[in-house]
Amino acid sequence: MIAEAGLAALYLAAALALLQLAVAAIPALADKAVATARPIALAQGLLTCISFLCLLLVFIRTDLSVTLVAANSHSAKPFIYRFAGAWGNHEGSMLLWVTVLALSGALLALLSRRMPERMLSAALGAQAALALGFYAFLLIASNPFARLNPAPLEGQGLNPLLQDPGLAFHPPTLYLGYVGLSVAFSLAVGALITRDVGPALARAMRPWVLGSWIFLTLGIVAGSYWAYYELGWGGWWFWDPVENASLMPWLAATALLHSVSVLASRGGLRTWTMMLAVVAFSMSMVGTFLVRSGILTSVHAFAVDPTRGTFILALLMLYVGGALALFVWRAPTVAEGARFALVSREGALVINNLLLSVILAVVFLGTLYPLMVEAATGEKLSVGPPYFNAVAGPLGLLLLLLLVVGPLLRWRRHDAPIAGKVVPAVLAGLATLVATVILAPGISLMARLGLVAGMALIPASLMPLLGRSLRRTPLATWGMVIAHLGVAISVLGMASDAAFTRERLAAARPGERLELGPWLIDFVSVSPVAGPNWTALEARLRASKGNGTEELHPQARVFTSPLTETSEVAIATTWNGQLYTVLGRKTGDRWQLRLWWKPFVTFIWLGGVLVAFGGFIALAGRGWTNRRNRRRLEEAEL
Amino acid sequence: MTRLMAALLLALAAPAFADSNLPPSEWADRQLPDAEQEAQATALMHEIRCLVCQGQSVADSDAELAGDMRALIRQRIAAGEKPEAIRAWLVERYGDWVSFDPPVTPLTWPLWAAPVVILLAGGAIAARKFRGRK
Amino acid sequence: MRGRLLLAVPLLLLAIFAGVALWRLSSPPETVIRSRLEGRKLPGFSLPAALPARPTVTSANFGDGQPRLLNIFASWCVPCIAEAPVLLELKQRGVRIEAIAVRDRPEDVSAFLERNGDPFLGIGSDLDSRVQMTLGSSGVPESFVVDGRGIIRYQHVGPIMPQDMATIIAELEKAE
Numbered sequence A: 001m002i003a004e005a006g007l008a009a010l011y012l013a014a015a016l017a018l019l020q021l022a023v024a025a026i027p028a029l030a031d032k033a034v035a036t037a038r039p040i041a042l043a044q045g046l047l048t049c050i051s052f053l054c055l056l057l058v059f060i061r062t063d064l065s066v067t068l069v070a071a072n073s074h075s076a077k078p079f080i081y082r083f084a085g086a087w088g089n090h091e092g093s094m095l096l097w098v099t100v101l102a103l104s105g106a107l108l109a110l111l112s113r114r115m116p117e118r119m120l121s122a123a124l125g126a127q128a129a130l131a132l133g134f135y136a137f138l139l140i141a142s143n144p145f146a147r148l149n150p151a152p153l154e155g156q157g158l159n160p161l162l163q164d165p166g167l168a169f170h171p172p173t174l175y176l177g178y179v180g181l182s183v184a185f186s187l188a189v190g191a192l193i194t195r196d197v198g199p200a201l202a203r204a205m206r207p208w209v210l211g212s213w214i215f216l217t218l219g220i221v222a223g224s225y226w227a228y229y230e231l232g233w234g235g236w237w238f239w240d241p242v243e244n245a246s247l248m249p250w251l252a253a254t255a256l257l258h259s260v261s262v263l264a265s266r267g268g269l270r271t272w273t274m275m276l277a278v279v280a281f282s283m284s285m286v287g288t289f290l291v292r293s294g295i296l297t298s299v300h301a302f303a304v305d306p307t308r309g310t311f312i313l314a315l316l317m318l319y320v321g322g323a324l325a326l327f328v329w330r331a332p333t334v335a336e337g338a339r340f341a342l343v344s345r346e347g348a349l350v351i352n353n354l355l356l357s358v359i360l361a362v363v364f365l366g367t368l369y370p371l372m373v374e375a376a377t378g379e380k381l382s383v384g385p386p387y388f389n390a391v392a393g394p395l396g397l398l399l400l401l402l403l404v405v406g407p408l409l410r411w412r413r414h415d416a417p418i419a420g421k422v423v424p425a426v427l428a429g430l431a432t433l434v435a436t437v438i439l440a441p442g443i444s445l446m447a448r449l450g451l452v453a454g455m456a457l458i459p460a461s462l463m464p465l466l467g468r469s470l471r472r473t474p475l476a477t478w479g480m481v482i483a484h485l486g487v488a489i490s491v492l493g494m495a496s497d498a499a500f501t502r503e504r505l506a507a508a509r510p511g512e513r514l515e516l517g518p519w520l521i522d523f524v525s526v527s528p529v530a531g532p533n534w535t536a537l538e539a540r541l542r543a544s545k546g547n548g549t550e551e552l553h554p555q556a557r558v559f560t561s562p563l564t565e566t567s568e569v570a571i572a573t574t575w576n577g578q579l580y581t582v583l584g585r586k587t588g589d590r591w592q593l594r595l596w597w598k599p600f601v602t603f604i605w606l607g608g609v610l611v612a613f614g615g616f617i618a619l620a621g622r623g624w625t626n627r628r629n630r631r632r633l634e635e636a637e638l
Numbered sequence B: 001m002t003r004l005m006a007a008l009l010l011a012l013a014a015p016a017f018a019d020s021n022l023p024p025s026e027w028a029d030r031q032l033p034d035a036e037q038e039a040q041a042t043a044l045m046h047e048i049r050c051l052v053c054q055g056q057s058v059a060d061s062d063a064e065l066a067g068d069m070r071a072l073i074r075q076r077i078a079a080g081e082k083p084e085a086i087r088a089w090l091v092e093r094y095g096d097w098v099s100f101d102p103p104v105t106p107l108t109w110p111l112w113a114a115p116v117v118i119l120l121a122g123g124a125i126a127a128r129k130f131r132g133r134k
Numbered sequence C: 001m002r003g004r005l006l007l008a009v010p011l012l013l014l015a016i017f018a019g020v021a022l023w024r025l026s027s028p029p030e031t032v033i034r035s036r037l038e039g040r041k042l043p044g045f046s047l048p049a050a051l052p053a054r055p056t057v058t059s060a061n062f063g064d065g066q067p068r069l070l071n072i073f074a075s076w077c078v079p080c081i082a083e084a085p086v087l088l089e090l091k092q093r094g095v096r097i098e099a100i101a102v103r104d105r106p107e108d109v110s111a112f113l114e115r116n117g118d119p120f121l122g123i124g125s126d127l128d129s130r131v132q133m134t135l136g137s138s139g140v141p142e143s144f145v146v147d148g149r150g151i152i153r154y155q156h157v158g159p160i161m162p163q164d165m166a167t168i169i170a171e172l173e174k175a176e
Helices: A003-026 A028-061 A067-072 A081-089 A090-111 A117-141 A163-193 A197-230 A241-268 A271-291 A306-333 A343-379 A385-410 A419-439 A446-464 A475-500 A602-637 B003-011 B036-047 B064-078 B083-096 B109-130 C002-007 C007-028 C080-091 C106-116 C130-134 C164-176
Strands: A502-508 A513-516 A519-530 A533-545 A548-552 A555-559 A566-570 A570-574 A577-587 A590-601 C067-072 C096-102 C121-128 C142-146 C150-159
Touching: A003 A028, A003 A090, A028 A081, A028 A090, A028 A117, A067 A090, A081 A090, A081 A590, A090 A117, A090 A163, A117 A163, A117 A197, A117 A306, A117 A513, A163 A197, A163 A271, A163 A306, A163 B003, A163 C130, A197 A241, A197 A271, A197 A602, A197 B036, A241 A343, A271 A306, A271 A343, A271 C007, A306 B109, A306 C002, A306 C007, A343 A385, A343 B109, A343 C007, A385 A419, A385 A475, A385 B109, A385 C150, A419 A446, A446 A475, A475 A590, A475 A602, A502 A513, A513 A590, A519 A577, A519 A590, A533 A570, A533 A577, A533 A590, A548 A570, A548 A577, A555 A577, A566 A577, A566 C007, B036 B064, B036 B083, B064 B083, B064 C130, B083 C130, C002 C007, C067 C080, C080 C096, C080 C164, C096 C130, C106 C121, C121 C130, C150 C164
Parallel strands: C067 C096, C096 C121
Antiparallel strands: A502 A590, A513 A519, A519 A533, A533 A548, A533 A555, A555 A566, A570 A577, A577 A590, C067 C142, C142 C150
16 A cells, blocks of 8 residues: 555656646746746655655565565664665665655745746746656656565565665765755756846855755765775775766866855856756766666666666756757856956866866766777776876866965955965975975875875965954855865875775784784684674774774674675774774684774765865855844844 | 576576685785785786676775786786786786776877866866956 | 857767767677687696696697697586586587686596586696686686687687587687
8 A cells, every 4th residue: 555655646746747847838827837836846845755755664664565675675674774775776766866856846946935936937847847757767667666466475685785874874865965956957947048147046056056065075975984894995985987976966066066156246157157057967867877777887886777777868868968958059148247367266266167177077088988988999998096096186186276275365356465374384285295205205196295285275274264253254154164174184084095004914813913003903713693684703803002902893794685795894993093804714724804004094084074064054154144134134124 | 307407507608706615825815025015016906907896906806816816916026027017918818908097099098188188178268268258 | 159169068978978878778798808819829838737647738738730629617617517518519529628627626626527527638727717817718617719820719708508519610610
């Protein structure tokens, strides 16, 4: 019953999306369009929520008469994985995607009281058009509620790699980011249709871009950390196609975020902002396509299906092609904003966007290049970390360099002296350079430059606060400072991991002692343990550094359903890094142990969280400021 | 009976990537005594693609063949061979696919030139914003 | 006008992307990595014998004017069982088959041969996959047709099934 209710809600929502599109498209309804579309959008959001809730219920109760549950779940699974397993598969995650899409549309309809009506109507219409395609995809090619008759006695279980808290957090966060960008896309399309590209549009778009970007940042950080501790090889980024699929929308969204601020406050960069708004959601769609179609080999591969891939490709071409064509048609008529000099805040933001766009283009090219070469010549080649690091590294460094100066420049034209404000950053950078050359001469050039840039960026990101009353500084500025500080910390983590990681492979007997960097590690014992749906051999390691001792229990685990062997990493986190331990196979009477000492590696993700937090402060600050201004206006009118 | 056999045989008509009964090679998971050589070997291992678990490097893969490749790399580095020579040897046998570092050949010039070209082109477009147009 | 042309670049990129994606969707990737040594001389190698009573295989066995089939197998490889009757059939037709047992113990090899038949002239033991890698082979079973001058003429990936026998025989005849 529940499954059928979920399916019915989905059909109803699709019908409402069609209605919403019609309301926006029919000229005769133009003046009542928003009033009519608003409740429709709200109902659509509500119905998809109901549908998703039905899916959750079916998974929680392990209703094996639903094909999806039988294929992906198991009654012995812990509750959190019965729950999160709802989106640990293609159909369920697609339903999550569509739910967020519909909810975004509903929120857009609900919260945009001060947007020009024609623009809102066109945007809601665009959002409905997007939703329609994805409803069609779900209902025709990826029905999550299909029944299985007769129902099996037990499900096939969830891939053990997914039986982790990361599954509860990473996909929903990432989808809120991906799909939140659809609103920016719809607003841009709406603005292009109504030829109303200006600061009002930017002010409407900005919270959506900021919100999506915050979630994307958190989602990518979560994904990176999850892969780091789950896959057991100590790496946090592999330039894998699926990872790149999440990075590309983030790069576009970061550029869009900076661009939309310029449009909102100065009226400039209109064309570029529209283009980025279209590109950002296009990248979300490209990412979804790459990940589900199976056209690229990946270690994070989902359930892949070329037929479904073709459907998504068709949607992609329809929406992205349509939006880009609209862009070509209407963009030349968009009025330009005020001029600005190269050395100005706008100028720095243009260079910022340029660099981010180049990185985006290069990641896109590198990811697709093997496919393009094979299509053209039949030759197979691989493009992996050596290429991406070689290219993204220097470009990233240029961006960091820009960050030292950019936030300090004035709008329009900067003709004040700036040298004084840059001195702390330069000094920090030079000091780090000298220190690393003396104390760590053997590290790679990129790692060294990363350390220098990261350290220089710490005072640089705080500079905009200099000479201001901290209490009166707008929250948006605080947000910028915190986010840029987060970037600095993250870069320091990345460089430190590249420069100072130590690895130790040992074939050890229980009772032996190992050394790694500052750690002394006692291999105490190996004993069998069991969990709800697994058994394992667990090693006990006692690691000490200075006067602290940590206990680590890496496991070699066997899950029962599906029958899979995994390695459960044990990590000891201290203030200055992580000790990462893996238990391998037994040969004779010796056990294979893989140990890493990774100084300051946690900075990578802590920095990322700080970046997202900065965004959150900026978003909250704006909301708070808007509400306060409105209240003051109302009071003044009384 | 023959139909069952035929079905079974058809299902098996692919190379096997099962595991042997022998333990991993000695140098698959043992670090070279010379730290610099080990660093060279590890760096190369991260750039050679595993033939079995194709989304990973041989450094990260648990496959047996990956372990044998790690052993091969370590032994050759210890014998004094340069990493580039070992990479070339592997590419000679498995093609450019086996190296994550794409070569610089006419086939890959667009890939390597792209960052510079796009940066310059984008810069030129952006520069128009600053100079007077029309 | 130049402005519009520039704005159309993303559309062009989309078209290229769609083209490549459609191509790949319609011709799924070949996951097997083939050896690049087809057409090249068999690399030099020598292996210890897999069984004490049987001769081993070295590169010197090849290039004596007679074409041979080099079969790479293992006792722990399940498709190799499927391949065994076909290899026996080929041997009956006069094909000279040399074998390399990858990562195998003598007792397992001899048990395998007892159960599935022994079509081989010599069997070499490749304990660390070294020769397998030297030949550009990426799994078991694989077979190489080597001609009389020691040139690798053809690689067959996977077990040789009855329907593949014709191709193998044809390649061997070409290699005379």
